[in-house]
Amino acid sequence: MTTLGGVPPSSRRIILAGATGLVGGHLLSGLLADDSVAEVQVLSRRPLDDTRLTRGEIRFLMISSRLPFVLLFVLFVVALTASAASQPKLQHVEQLARGENDRPLDFYGRVIDQNGEPVAGCKVLGRTLLILGFDRSGGESHYTETDTQGRFQFLGIRGASLTVTPGKPGYEYDSRIPPKWSDDYKPDAAHPMVFTVWKLKGPEPMLHARVTRRLPYDEPSAAFCASFDLATGKIADSGQLHIAIIQSPVVVKRYSGDFTWKIVITVPGGSLVEATDLYKNMAPETGYQAAFSFVQEKGGANWIGKFVKTFYVHTAKGEYAKVTIDLTPGSNRPDLGLGVGLDLETWLNPSGSRNLEFLKGG
DSSP: OOOSTTOOTTTOEEEEETOOHHHHHHHHHHHSOTTSOSEEEEEOSSOOSOOBOOGGGOBEEEEOOSOTTHHHHHHHHHHHHSOGGGHHHHHHHHHHHHGGGGEEOOEEEEEEOTTSOBOTTOEEEEEEEEEEETTEEEEEEEEEEOOTTSEEEEOSOEESEEEEEEEOTTEEOOTTSOOSOOTTOOOOTTSOEEEEOEEOOOOOOOEEEEEEEEEEEETTTTEEEEEEOTTTOOBOTTOSEEEEEEEESSSOOTTOOOOEEEEEEEOTTSEEEEOOSSSOOBOOSSOOBSEEEEEEOTTOTTOOSOEEEEEEEEOTTSOEEEEEEEEETTOOBGGGBSEEEEEEEEEEETTSOSBOOOOTTO
16 A cells, blocks of 8 residues: 555545646546555646546545645655555656647637737747656747737747736736636637736835734733734834734634634725736725725635735825735743734825835835
């Protein structure tokens, strides 16, 4: 019986991040013994043709991912754990994995800006992934340019996967924002994949701050709370942003399960609105509210113990800002005193303009 890391097969879970379904299937059916794993998760953008394997009752759970290169690391780790007797199997699996390099990667795309207008003359890089072995990878770069309708295409290229990146001076593209990708994508010139870029207006002088600290407990209000200066990110009595968390019980033991908690965010004399747009570079004119609250009840369906959101803020002085709040309710640490973990990042435009484009590194 094969064991990895000394974990019993009945309870072990192996995660293959970024594997295509075919490579994951080759790896597990060709390398692992019948009783070697209980469950396998394959993080992939390409679904398996058959999501069930009889060998060892292995189950594949397909989850969308944009990290195909991680497969190579995982394959390498698995290879290191195999015995010398498994070398013929390893070589066979490696050969099958390299066969992934012959996948046709024809691709049709279109680039538009935040207003839905086509972006002509945009350079587009298509980077293929080539699997060379368990611990080796390569790739090829292909270039093209959008036409007057923002359309582009890659034809006749092959590889294990394709990463597409558009770029043009005066525009911003955030690769963390996925295009309208479908797991069963089939190249179709009439239905190109759409990439949205932001047409820059030009960055303005901005005040940027990021702080990681603990939100202190205020006994009179029975809440973890503080006011923050948006220009510095520091706690200040006259701060433009107030964050409060009420949780029951006040002290939560680690790993004790769910509990009731509520967060309330206010802007004294001003207002805020949750930022849900792709590019958070322009504060809206309307839609603001005096406060934002979010509640999680103990025992509630889909309970979560984490709060991460971005907001646009309109201050009492007429300034616009953007804030990202990352809170972990219940993260009490007796060694640091009563408090809740907080990561706060702020961008403030003191000119009164709604433009929140920020020159990175500036």
